[in-house]
Amino acid sequence: MSGFLEVGTNGNGKVVVNHPDLHPDENGVGHIVFSVTEAQNLASLLQRKAIEAHDEMEERKRSEAATIPVDRSCQVLASGDKVPEDRSHTELKPNGQQQDYVVLCDKERAKGFVRPYRDAYRHLKCGNITTMSRPIAETYARDPYFYSGTFCTTCASHFPAGEDGQFVWYERDGSTGPKVGT
Numbered sequence: 001m002s003g004f005l006e007v008g009t010n011g012n013g014k015v016v017v018n019h020p021d022l023h024p025d026e027n028g029v030g031h032i033v034f035s036v037t038e039a040q041n042l043a044s045l046l047q048r049k050a051i052e053a054h055d056e057m058e059e060r061k062r063s064e065a066a067t068i069p070v071d072r073s074c075q076v077l078a079s080g081d082k083v084p085e086d087r088s089h090t091e092l093k094p095n096g097q098q099q100d101y102v103v104l105c106d107k108e109r110a111k112g113f114v115r116p117y118r119d120a121y122r123h124l125k126c127g128n129i130t131t132m133s134r135p136i137a138e139t140y141a142r143d144p145y146f147y148s149g150t151f152c153t154t155c156a157s158h159f160p161a162g163e164d165g166q167f168v169w170y171e172r173d174g175s176t177g178p179k180v181g182t
Ligand SMILES: [Zn+2]
Pocket: 123, 125, 126, 127, 128, 152, 153, 154, 155, 156
């Protein structure tokens, strides 16, 4: 596309789009004229198509990431510390959470996500939402089957994830996503 797209109004209830690629008029300017309703419809259509194009691109990136096998041996703790040999990070705190959680290392997470990035889920038993830290959310996005269970802050305990698990993703628009760990 060469030249500039210009959007304006004509002072007479119309929206005018100019672009050199459009068939030029007697002044050498190509334009399309929209009524107010047409302009509003076009705007919402463009908005929808932009989201669609973005989603298609993200889906393609996820398919590409899925061709790179996950190296589960590259692990650290969510805090960034080394995974202790005595597994002391699995000791529970008074609130029911582990001292720390194992995640895939930065290098492994950077290879690409096979699921959309999601950092909140709903526990189906109590209906409440728990959010998680970025390293854990990215580990889920890179390797959806990495964890067999996950934590509910309301119930203060861990429960199974996966197809038969007790959690569904809470999407950013507030809708319900697929099961956590699938
Ligand atoms: Zn719960």
